[in-house]
Amino acid sequence: SVDAVSCIFMTWNRKKSEWMRREVYFDAEKQLPDFSRGDLVRYVTQSNFIVQYEILAKSVLEIEEINEYDEYGKQYEEQDENQDEE
Secondary structure: OOOEEEEEEEEEEOOOOEEEEEEEEEEOOOOOOOOOOOOEEEEEEEOOEEEEEEEEEOOOOOOOOOOHHHHHHHHHHHHHHHHHHO
16 A cells, blocks of 8 residues: 555657557655656656656646546437437
8 A cells, every 4th residue: 555646647659659648656755756737757667656757848848638527428428318319
């Protein structure tokens, strides 16, 4: 049982040539990194825990926030409406 802080990174996938969302964890007992939205960070993980990181540049990327819950919720509502009609 380890207390952890969840960090969401947008990671470039070379194979698919697209940005992918990656959730990794940081030990809550350690001082939190000075990460901010849009920072360019190189990081190394072990079992989804960050073990090493380097902030390459601060606030260089513009990240558009996506609320997945709204998208999924909307999809579920549409499915429910279609089932009601049948």
